[in-house]
Amino acid sequence: MPDTRYIVVERHKGEEKRLSWTRYATRAAAEEEADGLFRAAMDHTYGSPRYYGIVEEEVPDKTAEPGIVPCPQPKEPRVKKILYIDMDNVLVDFRSAIPRLDPELVEAYGRHLDDVPGIFALMDPMSQAVASFRELARIYDTYILSTSPWKNPSAWSDKLLWVQRYLGGSAKKRLILTHHKNLNVGDYLIDDRRKHGVPRFCGEHIHFGTKKYPDWPAVIAYLRPGAEQRGQ
Ligand SMILES: [Mg+2]
Numbered sequence: 001m002p003d004t005r006y007i008v009v010e011r012h013k014g015e016e017k018r019l020s021w022t023r024y025a026t027r028a029a030a031e032e033e034a035d036g037l038f039r040a041a042m043d044h045t046y047g048s049p050r051y052y053g054i055v056e057e058e059v060p061d062k063t064a065e066p067g068i069v070p071c072p073q074p075k076e077p078r079v080k081k082i083l084y085i086d087m088d089n090v091l092v093d094f095r096s097a098i099p100r101l102d103p104e105l106v107e108a109y110g111r112h113l114d115d116v117p118g119i120f121a122l123m124d125p126m127s128q129a130v131a132s133f134r135e136l137a138r139i140y141d142t143y144i145l146s147t148s149p150w151k152n153p154s155a156w157s158d159k160l161l162w163v164q165r166y167l168g169g170s171a172k173k174r175l176i177l178t179h180h181k182n183l184n185v186g187d188y189l190i191d192d193r194r195k196h197g198v199p200r201f202c203g204e205h206i207h208f209g210t211k212k213y214p215d216w217p218a219v220i221a222y223l224r225p226g227a228e229q230r231g232q
Pocket residue numbers: 086087088089090191192193
């Protein structure tokens with residue numbers, strides 16, 4: 001069954017531009033984002049106002065898919081299952097950086113804000129992400145599996161510094177930056193998108209931000225009991 005997603009669009013000088021960095025699961029969440037963008041734009045708009053609206057998009061219902069690709073089994077059962085966690089819009093609140101940018105940069109980069117030098121140093125953690133990561137890092141063999149923009153070299157170092165700043169020792173030497181997530185062997189991958197090899201990851205994709213796993217408490221409620229049963 002298709003799933004409805006809500007996307008914020010920007011209307012400026014007679015043109016409509018789709019702001020595609022997030023597809024929201026609820027209209028209310030998209031409207032909140034649109035309202036915030038409108039208020040931010042009001043502060044920096046001179047003579048040509050910007051307006052923000054919502055459009056709907058039908059996408060395949062990912063939660064209805066099993067999302068599990070069989071992996072070759074290790075000869076010995078793993079003491080701890082291997083868990084990968086994405087950064088943008090899973091651990092890291094990408095949108096939190098936008099109001100902190102120079103409005104001229106926001107205008108210049110448009111839909112490619114991930115290419116703004118230094119933007120990844122300005123982001124806050126997602127709600128409850130840090131505590132959730134620390135808990136999962138104790139009970140799973142946990143790694144951060146993220147993609148860094150090819151055209152933004154500072155993003156690569158900013159992501160490392162973000163992990164060191166917010167996750168500290170629990171993530172030491174556990175950051176992997178790749179455009180080919182499927183090449184990592186593991187049991188679980190928490191990711192808000194199905195790009196960069198996620199559908200071919202051999203293990204279970206926990207699709208963050210969907211109806212099934214809308215936030216960190218939902219993910220923890222799913223992963224904690226499994227680890228406890230295995231005595232991790
Ligand atoms: Mg992401």
